[in-house]
Amino acid sequence: MDLKIKNRHALLTGASKGLGRACAERFAEAGARVTLVARDERALRATCDEIGTRYNVRADWIVADTAKPEDRAAVLAKCPDPDILVLSSGWPKGAMQATPWDPAAWQGALESMLLGQAQMLSTVGEGMARRGFGRMVVVTSRLIKEPEFELALPAAARMGLSAYIKALSNHLARHNVTVNSILPGIFDTETQKANTARLVAEQGLTEAEVVAKRAVFTPAGRFGTPEEFSALCAYLCSADAGFMTGQALTLDGGAHSGVL
Numbered sequence: 001m002d003l004k005i006k007n008r009h010a011l012l013t014g015a016s017k018g019l020g021r022a023c024a025e026r027f028a029e030a031g032a033r034v035t036l037v038a039r040d041e042r043a044l045r046a047t048c049d050e051i052g053t054r055y056n057v058r059a060d061w062i063v064a065d066t067a068k069p070e071d072r073a074a075v076l077a078k079c080p081d082p083d084i085l086v087l088s089s090g091w092p093k094g095a096m097q098a099t100p101w102d103p104a105a106w107q108g109a110l111e112s113m114l115l116g117q118a119q120m121l122s123t124v125g126e127g128m129a130r131r132g133f134g135r136m137v138v139v140t141s142r143l144i145k146e147p148e149f150e151l152a153l154p155a156a157a158r159m160g161l162s163a164y165i166k167a168l169s170n171h172l173a174r175h176n177v178t179v180n181s182i183l184p185g186i187f188d189t190e191t192q193k194a195n196t197a198r199l200v201a202e203q204g205l206t207e208a209e210v211v212a213k214r215a216v217f218t219p220a221g222r223f224g225t226p227e228e229f230s231a232l233c234a235y236l237c238s239a240d241a242g243f244m245t246g247q248a249l250t251l252d253g254g255a256h257s258g259v260l
């Protein structure tokens, strides 16, 4: 599929690894220039070098922690006018327990999973609207449809973000600027490898047993791949997807049990 984004500029957060990196590869393959954001400079540089060389496009990097307002401001100053924005960073450092009441944990969840994204979408969206083209995608989680108490903080923050995305999409749609979110189920990335390792240690099972136990809740019977994720994101960011906006798209191998 021709995404028709050759020579467009894509800014992606959380892009040195996992879902964000897979999306960056799709854009680069389509001839777009990419700017990648993450915290660890070494991994970020290595990813940029690989993408730039493999797809023969310009690939820049910005070291930043998107949970920090000053870092977000620096990213927006260095890359103020992208045509495509994909926000895939989000999980805060430290505890996120819902009880006992912990204002710092709530603030951490809101900063890294709501305020940061809202700031970047709002700021970048204004320029996109002036230029008459923009595609924005935010990675949230399937959890917002079926919140678990243990993950109540990220679910609450991301649900608030989803409401903002919908409202912003209405505001920007007439300018050929779209805003959508993707709600992943379980995808085989480093985050999930770390989760699996933790469960192996906690439950005394083998890695294969833990993976099988978790995959059984997904009708597809397996974890998703970053390439399957980036295929959807690439469509949402393609030039031809201008009528597709304000949607929260679940991508989970059928795990969500409801119709909506």
Ligand SMILES: NC(=O)c1ccc[n+]([C@@H]2O[C@H](COP(=O)([O-])OP(=O)(O)OC[C@H]3O[C@@H](n4cnc5c(N)ncnc54)[C@H](OP(=O)(O)O)[C@@H]3O)[C@@H](O)[C@H]2O)c1
Pocket: 013, 014, 015, 016, 017, 018, 019, 020, 037, 038, 039, 040, 041, 043, 064, 065, 066, 067, 088, 089, 090, 091, 112, 139, 140, 141, 142, 183, 184, 185, 186, 187, 188, 189, 190, 191, 192
């Ligand atoms: N994989 C899944 O099953 C799954 C399911 C539901 C939701 N999600 C969501 O999808 C998003 C991407 O997850 P993933 O599975 O792709 O994770 P991943 O493979 O661990 O990659 C995360 C990427 O984000 C960067 N990052 C993390 N925190 C950051 C921060 N505060 N500022 C800037 N960059 C940051 C990481 O690099 P540095 O560490 O160097 O910063 C890395 O490049 C996350 O928001 C996650 O909650 C994933």
